[in-house]
Amino acid sequence: MTPEGLAERFKNGLWRDNPGLVQLLGLCPLLAVTATFVNGLGLGIATLAVLMASNALVSATRRWIQPEIRIPIYVLIIASLVTCIELIFKAYFPDLDRRLGIFIPLIVTNCAIVARAEVFASRNTVGSSILDGFVMGTGFALLLMAIGAFRELIGQGSLFSGMDLLFGGDPVRGIVLAESGWLLMVLPPGAFFSLALAIAAKNAIDRRHRDSQTSISRGARPLNR
Amino acid sequence: MADRPIWKSGVTLAIIAAICTSLVALTWQLTAERIETNEKEWLERNLQPVLAGLFFDSLITESMLTIPPPHDLPGSGTAIIYRVYAGEAPAAALFVVSARDGYAGPIRLLIGVAMDGTVTGVRVLEHRETPGLGDRIETAKSDWVLQFDGRSLENPELGKWAIKGDNGAFDQLTGASVTPRAIIKAIKKTLIYFETQGDAIFVAVAEENE
Numbered sequence: 018m019t020p021e022g023l024a025e026r027f028k029n030g031l032w033r034d035n036p037g038l039v040q041l042l043g044l045c046p047l048l049a050v051t052a053t054f055v056n057g058l059g060l061g062i063a064t065l066a067v068l069m070a071s072n073a074l075v076s077a078t079r080r081w082i083q084p085e086i087r088i089p090i091y092v093l094i095i096a097s098l099v100t101c102i103e104l105i106f107k108a109y110f111p112d113l114d115r116r117l118g119i120f121i122p123l124i125v126t127n128c129a130i131v132a133r134a135e136v137f138a139s140r141n142t143v144g145s146s147i148l149d150g151f152v153m154g155t156g157f158a159l160l161l162m163a164i165g166a167f168r169e170l171i172g173q174g175s176l177f178s179g180m181d182l183l184f185g186g187d188p189v190r191g192i193v194l195a196e197s198g199w200l201l202m203v204l205p206p207g208a209f210f211s212l213a214l215a216i217a218a219k220n221a222i223d224r225r226h227r228d229s230q231t232s233i234s235r236g237a238r239p240l241n242r
Numbered sequence: 243m244a245d246r247p248i249w250k251s252g253v254t255l256a257i258i259a260a261i262c263t264s265l266v267a268l269t270w271q272l273t274a275e276r277i278e279t280n281e282k283e284w285l286e287r288n289l290q291p292v293l294a295g296l297f298f299d300s301l302i303t304e305s306m307l308t309i310p311p312p313h314d315l316p317g318s319g320t321a322i323i324y325r326v327y328a329g330e331a332p333a334a335a336l337f338v339v340s341a342r343d344g345y346a347g348p349i350r351l352l353i354g355v356a357m358d359g360t361v362t363g364v365r366v367l368e369h370r371e372t373p374g375l376g377d378r379i380e381t382a383k384s385d386w387v388l389q390f391d392g393r394s395l396e397n398p399e400l401g402k403w404a405i406k407g408d409n410g411a412f413d414q415l416t417g418a419s420v421t422p423r424a425i426i427k428a429i430k431k432t433l434i435y436f437e438t439q440g441d442a443i444f445v446a447v448a449e450e451n452e
Contacts, residue, residue: 097262
């Protein structure tokens, strides 16, 4: 693959086709666990791992999968991978596992994973599918982290608290900017607000980008709105 | 002719199911030991607050007793009892039991009972209750579970071991009534077990687990 092609793939996964921001897939975990940065990071890593592994397995077995039984097979593959990831989390990050609780097993229902299996992995080579899983998973994980950081900052007045859940060591309070925050942001409505803001910001950036490009091609100054 | 693809699909599905199952089995084998150690460590950390205000000097996890089913404790699986001593004298018993009728699967509970039959503390070890509603049984989320401290079968009397909505003595959780009911029932059952069979716990006739 050419470097340009690679860059294009990353641009797609991280921005143009971001599973969370644009395809709006996997909203259940996205909205439910992103109360803090470390939760977002933890679930992001777990989803990324499952997505890469499931893409690899689906792609490797694609020759033997008849179209009519592909969905049960995807579900089977994804469910076993998620169980493996859950066991690994329980063994190595027990506190984080306790915090994410049900949302680790619920990765099974993250439709971003089935969607990538169906749209991409079932038609492409193993290497290409793993890359796709990595790019899409990273896009999803970055969004989880961004929303987690935003909600934590406004809701609790801190950033990166509880990083010890992932990396061990003493309890980390993180960067504390204020002793308390706007509690609503940590509660479920805050998740919807944050996601809406993120989508709105993305659309605004895209529009500005498009506007400036069209005005350059016309040789005119950007319109003042 | 028409049934051949179905037969073939079945075989493919079976083969992939076998591969996936062995993958999970392998991961389980590799992590089982570590998970158990983690659970124990976490338990030891969480055993202390359940014994608040009680003097004891024995290592709690060393006095474990496993009660295989069938037994009169809540839950259908194996129940665990930790015996707590102050010197030679028994001070309390800690029960790890599961309330089977939680809203989303069993709720694993740690219940401390002092020798006089009063609850020294209750903690939820594991649950799958709804985040934001039923998960307020965790001490990290609310103080709900602390209301059982110091209670016994006489305080309140047996008929009052229920949430207020059911004419009982205990606070409920808004939006979640199945969860508190399950927990109260489990504590009550544990206290009854302690009252009727409590002496046997400290006589080492039961299967000892080292």
